[in-house]
Every structure is written in C-alpha cells, then in structure tokens.
Amino acid sequence: MNTLMKNRLPAPPYPHPTGCPQAPDNWPRLMAEQSGTSVSDYSCTAQTSAQAAVKLEQAIAEHAIGPATETVVVAVGFNDFGPYGLADGVNITDFGAVETHYVDVMHRLVDRVRAVAPAARVVIAGTPAIGSAGAVCVVNVIPGHPGGLPIPVENWEQANQHMQSRAAAETGAQFLDLREASAGHDTCTPVDSERFISGVVDTTSPAWHMWIHPTAAGTRFIADQVGKAV
Template sequence: MVTGSLLAAAGVGVASVSGLTLASLSGASSGSSGNVVVFGDSYYSSPDEAALTRTCSQSDANWSRLAAADTGVAVHDFSCGGVTSETMLERVDEALASGDLGAETGTVFLSIGGNDFAHQGVVRGMKIGDLDGRRETVMTNVDTAVSKIRDAAPDAKLVFSSYLPATVGPYVCRTDGPVEGVSLPVYDQQLDEVEGYISETMALAAERYDAEFVDVRSAAAGNSTCSPVGERFLSGEEGAPDVLMAWHPTAAGSRFMADLFIPEIVR
C-alpha cells in the first residue's frame, strides 16, 4: 500500500504536435525575465470539446492560462493530451528549439505519469500490474527531462506536482446522478491505489532532484468525482454540465490548480 500523496493523471489520446506559447495568448511578453515553462499531460492541458481541434488539446482556461492572466508572467505551455513520460521528452526538445526554455526561464512545472500507468483505463475498470516497472520507466524519462531542463535553465525553480483526485478514499463516483448531481460512491481499491502510487512517484521525483513538490492530491482531498457537480475538481463520465472531458479537470479544478501553483512562480 502506498502512502498516497497525489493523483497522477492521464491524457486523452491526442497526438503530440507542437507546444503552444502561452505568452501570445495571455498578452505577456515572450522571453521576459522569469518566464514559466509547463510540461505535462491532459490534466495540465485540461481539454474541453473545443480544445480537441487544437494542438495538444489545450483549453482556453487551463490552469496555466489562468495563471498567466492573473500574474502577467509569460507562460509557455508545452502540456499535451496523451503524452507519456517518454513522449514528453519531445515537448522538452521543442521548448529548447523554440527558445522558450532557456537562461531566462524562472520556473518549470512538470507533472507526468498518468498515461504510463494507464490511468484512463483504470478509471474505467481495466486491471493493470507491474507498478514498480511503470514507476521505473517514468523516473528514467524524468531523469532525461530534468537533465535537459537544468542544462538549459540552471537557475530555474523546478516544481513537480501531483494530480487532482478521482477518488475519495477507495470510492469513486462515475456519472452524474440523483445525489447533488453525482452518482452513489462505488468502491474501487485499485483506482485509489494506482492514483496514490502515481502521486508518490511525482513526490519521489521532486525529492530526487531537490525540487519543489505541490501536493495537489492532498490539497484537494475531499473534493473528488463524488463532490457536487459545479464544485468538484474532477469529473466522472459524460453527462453532467461541468464535464469538459470525461475523467479530467473541471473549470473549478483548473482554477484550484492555478491558485496552488501561482505562489510557486518566481517573479
């Protein structure tokens, strides 16, 4: 049993193309001192239906865009739906090639692993094994990512984070229903254990690289798929009005992450 810190989330199956430079969307000036670079999967890109037509399924209101709007800091968002820890390395290379990741980078956020652990399959009842082997794969690829990040931006603050929880204890609510808009809780020990295991992987990565760790899963404890529709940070299946993408952050969830991450930004 893992001491669950955080949920590691997965992305939808959207092809990795090119990262989006958030500065051009937020109005912040690209390349300003202390800029922010973001790497992650769809729990960072927070896809909605409109976002599926865009590169990497980034929504207009994911946490990084909210943070850019709130702070005025240039945020270069290379999160991408569907990425694994291995394919995330392509996003790192793209950030290097574009010049968005470099000596003027003040903060780098990184959260990955959900797709390595098949989280989107697990929430739908798929059984998985070899958690230790999956963790080893994630850590090996994060080793490579951190090496590239620190070579390019040696003075940047590196922040790892966990993910918003689908579970509350070993229970999950899969659809909208009659009780405050959500269904009755269903016992799912595997999902809770996998989420805890992935979350702890990000905590271990932060410890390994002497980086910061934002424990999103713990901070959001009690607000899961079983929280009221409109207030919950993560949705279950399609149907309820707050579902942007099934089993992904709601608008409230993206706002919650932005509020947690903004204090970590070096300005």
C-alpha cells in the same frame, strides 16, 4: 468539448500552439491571466513522462526554455499507468516498473532543463484527487448524489503520488502535492459546485471538457496552486 455538447453550445476552436489540442481555458492559460506572467504552454492531451521529454526538446528548440527561464512546471505522471504508458514500452501492470521508468525519465528531463536553464526551478505538479473511499463517481446526474463504482483508482493515485514525490526528491525539484490539497473535492464530492474532477456521465459538476479531468472549479484550483508555487 463534452461540456459544450451538454449545454448545447457551439464548440470553440481548440488551440494547437505546440501541435497538440489544448483546452482554451486550461490552467496554464488561467494562471498566466491571473498572474500576468509569461507562460509557454507545452501541455498535451494523454501525455506520458516519455512524451513530455519530447515536448521539452520542442520547447528548447523553439526557445521557450533558456537561460532566462525562471520556472519549469512538469505536470505528468498518471498517464504512465495507462495505455499510453504501455505504448512507451512500460509494463503498466507492475507499479514498480512504472515508477522506475518514470523516475528515470524525470532524472533525464530535469538534467536537460538545468543544462539549458541553469537558474530555473523545476516543479513537479501532482494530480488532484479523483476517487475516495474505494470508489470513483462516474455517473453524476442527480444533484448532490454522485454515483460511485467500486473502482480502486486510489491505488493508482497513491502510486502516482509516490513516484512523483520520489522523482522530485531525487532530482532536487519541488513536488506540488495536488492530491492532498484537493482532498474532499474528488468525483464523489456531494457538493456539486466543489467537484474538481468530472465523472463520465456528468451533468451536475462544474463545466468540464473531458471525463475524469478537471472541471472549471478544478482548473481554477490547479491554476491557484501552481501560481503560488512558481
């Protein structure tokens, strides 16, 4: 939406296939187009791990996951540290509490997947790199000169990366480390076309829909990485 407003283009209708608005060009759709495989997309804006467990039940009820399912990708975690995690009853100021909650939810979620789709592989997809060198570049308006603020987002990134990898190890799922794979393509990347995550006030990054979310380049990167994993 923000990209379209920035370019003075009319906003297309956003699909709501599972009750949540989704970008019409999000990475699950792009991956499906690139691979030619059937993808059921139950992603949801601002989704936490607890909310993902609810969407899983919806997918099961709608027969999107079952005995024939080959892979289930769970791309959730970072929102557990924010206000949506707080709404789930988690003490978001305590990284240990967030991790304990997340890992517990992932155990139950993976067990549920295996109960209805015994042959399915479960992939926990990480979050691409957001900040670097102790900063997040929220104002990107001068080509080649991202504007950073000293926000310790890397603390949250590391905590998120750790709890996702731990959950994968404990449940036998595969952890897809997108943060490591996207290093050098964060909000502060000076090469505008290679920026995978948008800023807040951002006119130089590739097209994007929401601030501090994947750009068009970032979406392609995630689709490629997940596509290789599945």
